[in-house]
Amino acid sequence: MDEAIRAEGLVKQFGATRALDGIDLSVPRGTVLGLLGPNGAGKTTAVRILATLLAPDAGQAWVDGCDVASEAAAVRSRIGLTGQYASVDEKLTGRENLILIARLLGFSRRDARARAGELLVEFGLEDAAHRPVQTYSGGMRRRLDLAASLVGRPRILFLDEPTTGLDPRARLDLWNLIRELVAQGTTVLLTTQYLEEADSLADEIVVIDQGRVIASGTSDQLKARIGGQTLVLAPEHESDVATALSIVTEIVGREPEVDGARLRVPVSDPALVPAVVRRLDESGIVARELTLRGASLDDVFLTLTGRHASVETPAGDAEAAP
Amino acid sequence: MSSLQQTLTLAWRSLLQLRRNPWELMDFSIQPILFLLLFLYVFGGAVAGSTAAYLDFILPGVIVMNLVFVTVYVGHGLNTDLTRGVFDRFRALPIARWSPLAGRILADMVKQAWCVLLLLVVGFLLGFRLGAPVSGVLVMLALLLVFAFAMSWIMVLVGVVARDPEHVQLFGFTALFPVTFLSNVFVPLDTLPPFIRAVVAANPVSLLAEASRGLLSGGPVLEPALWSLVWAGVITLVFAPLSLWALNRRLARS
Numbered sequence: 418m419d420e421a422i423r424a425e426g427l428v429k430q431f432g433a434t435r436a437l438d439g440i441d442l443s444v445p446r447g448t449v450l451g452l453l454g455p456n457g458a459g460k461t462t463a464v465r466i467l468a469t470l471l472a473p474d475a476g477q478a479w480v481d482g483c484d485v486a487s488e489a490a491a492v493r494s495r496i497g498l499t500g501q502y503a504s505v506d507e508k509l510t511g512r513e514n515l516i517l518i519a520r521l522l523g524f525s526r527r528d529a530r531a532r533a534g535e536l537l538v539e540f541g542l543e544d545a546a547h548r549p550v551q552t553y554s555g556g557m558r559r560r561l562d563l564a565a566s567l568v569g570r571p572r573i574l575f576l577d578e579p580t581t582g583l584d585p586r587a588r589l590d591l592w593n594l595i596r597e598l599v600a601q602g603t604t605v606l607l608t609t610q611y612l613e614e615a616d617s618l619a620d621e622i623v624v625i626d627q628g629r630v631i632a633s634g635t636s637d638q639l640k641a642r643i644g645g646q647t648l649v650l651a652p653e654h655e656s657d658v659a660t661a662l663s664i665v666t667e668i669v670g671r672e673p674e675v676d677g678a679r680l681r682v683p684v685s686d687p688a689l690v691p692a693v694v695r696r697l698d699e700s701g702i703v704a705r706e707l708t709l710r711g712a713s714l715d716d717v718f719l720t721l722t723g724r725h726a727s728v729e730t731p732a733g734d735a736e737a738a739p
Numbered sequence: 740m741s742s743l744q745q746t747l748t749l750a751w752r753s754l755l756q757l758r759r760n761p762w763e764l765m766d767f768s769i770q771p772i773l774f775l776l777l778f779l780y781v782f783g784g785a786v787a788g789s790t791a792a793y794l795d796f797i798l799p800g801v802i803v804m805n806l807v808f809v810t811v812y813v814g815h816g817l818n819t820d821l822t823r824g825v826f827d828r829f830r831a832l833p834i835a836r837w838s839p840l841a842g843r844i845l846a847d848m849v850k851q852a853w854c855v856l857l858l859l860v861v862g863f864l865l866g867f868r869l870g871a872p873v874s875g876v877l878v879m880l881a882l883l884l885v886f887a888f889a890m891s892w893i894m895v896l897v898g899v900v901a902r903d904p905e906h907v908q909l910f911g912f913t914a915l916f917p918v919t920f921l922s923n924v925f926v927p928l929d930t931l932p933p934f935i936r937a938v939v940a941a942n943p944v945s946l947l948a949e950a951s952r953g954l955l956s957g958g959p960v961l962e963p964a965l966w967s968l969v970w971a972g973v974i975t976l977v978f979a980p981l982s983l984w985a986l987n988r989r990l991a992r993s
């Protein structure tokens with residue numbers, strides 16, 4: 418059996434909200450699965466079920482071959498979990514937090530100290546090791562949280578939005594740490610709202626929305642479907658929108674979405690842009706805005722569901738994507 | 740690691756929090772001493788004729804009052820762990836399900852014992868002398884801890900139900916103030932108007948204070964002690980299952 422994580426038909430209802438509506442997942446050993454979805458898609462619920470913190474209403478799941486419902490203790494001894502919000506003891510120092518976890522995992526006093534020291538160095542927290550966590554920055558907290566999940570050297574790791582709320586620098590640091598773990602053979606299930614994050618870390622991406630899987634595949638497969646990048650075009654004069662629309666449709670081979678005077682379309686080949694520019698020029702259309710940017714979760718959503726990811730989320734969440 | 744060791748480790752963690760946060764240690768060390776001094780010197784003359792005479796009366800009273808207030812920390816700590824996700828981290832570890840809660844309650848017992856001993860020492864410095872065998876102190880400590888254990892279950896419930904740690908404190912202290920003041924902690928029972936005398940006499944805080952006075956200075960012990968134990972038993976029987984049910988419900992819905 419070379420599946421590290423498997424889920425079949427997971428359903429979870431919270432009152433009137435169907436957080437999960439039949440989710441299937443399969444993560445081969447040693448790979449990274451990116452669970453991509455907007456706020457409220459059901460990512461955290463899925464992770465909590467897989468990490469034995471929550472019982473599903475229906476469906477089954479196995480982690481390393483152990484049933485999360487009937488063999489919860491076995492599952493717990495095989496996983497590491499970094500929740501959406503850093504769950505370390507604010508009042509203890511970084512070192513004490515790690516020693517505590519190590520002791521609970523059965524390390525001797527001396528081994529616990531050694532393991533904590535090792536992780537503090539690995540995660541660049543040595544200098545802050547003796548300070549209470551409440552003095553840490555967001556990025557340091559996240560790193561400590563991740564370190565705390567790794568004390569027992571789990572072979573399977575759940576990371577729930579590990580970089581949400583981090584500045585770009587801290588995000589890159591964390592990405593590198595995750596890559597190192599993967600290089601050592603750890604299986605990772607990672608949730609994120611950022612396509613870019615799933616793209617750069619995950620072998621396979623599963624897009625979920627309202628508790629359902631709406632697409633899955635490798636990053637390349639997904640991009641082939643949605644276009645790796647998005648062309649944004651706003652003609653100077655509103656009267657030119659219709660002409661610009663037909664030009665872009667013809668060249669890109671896909672009808673752009675019109676948002677006021679702005680056109681937006683996924684493109685898989687950036688080389689099409691000069692052609693668009695030339696045709697606009699020939700038609701005497703002046704562009705107020707003409708840009709090519711990496712696809713965001715919102716673009717994925719627009720293509721897959723025909724609506725914006727941000728419709729379902731508090732304003733700004735989808736826009737916050739890098 | 741056995742589940743007992745896990746519990747001890749988690750209790751150690753709760754106590755370690757204190758070392759890193761001295762003001763919290765002060766909170767429940769300085770506060771009872773202040774209470775003792777204030778009551779002693781403000782009410783001593785009026786209630787007992789002299790501060791020296793009042794000390795015998797008020798010291799056990801303040802010990803019990805403080806005991807009741809300190810139980811709020813169980814709810815406060817539990818709620819902090821629940822709302823900050825630390826409880827989830829423990830639940831995702833291969834440890835006994837009950838050890839995080841047990842660790843918290845055990846740590847609270849240690850804090851309670853510390854407070855009792857601290858107040859006794861301060862009492863001695865102020866001139867208090869035992870009027871009963873020294874073994875009485877140990878019996879009193881045991882009795883107080885049994886009651887504190889029972890009270891912990893009420894605070895676990897508060898900690899589970901409350902939205903955040905601040906609400907635990909607000910609700911805990913608001914509920915406990917009348918309970919401690921409607922007692923014989925500060926004034927003797929027979930100075931009270933008859934209509935509240937029955938309530939005060941049946942209040943477990945009064946019973947505990949009376950038993951403690953007996954154990955430290957001589958006087959009736961058996962009856963108030965037994966009634967305190969009955970209270971502790973009833974509270975535990977009602978609130979332990981209720982709290983665990985509420986905790987599991989909260990965890991299943993989060």
Ligand SMILES: Nc1ncnc2c1ncn2[C@@H]1O[C@H](COP(=O)(O)OP(=O)(O)O)[C@@H](O)[C@H]1O
Nearest residue numbers: 431434436455456457458459460461462992993
């Ligand atoms: N404890 C809960 N009680 C009620 N509704 C919840 C609870 N947890 C999650 N939900 C709802 O379930 C849906 C999925 O939530 P969640 O799994 O947290 O999504 P995500 O992590 O993708 O943002 C959301 O609509 C959310 O409001």
Ligand SMILES: [Mg+2]
Nearest residue numbers: 460461501578
């Ligand atoms: Mg989430």
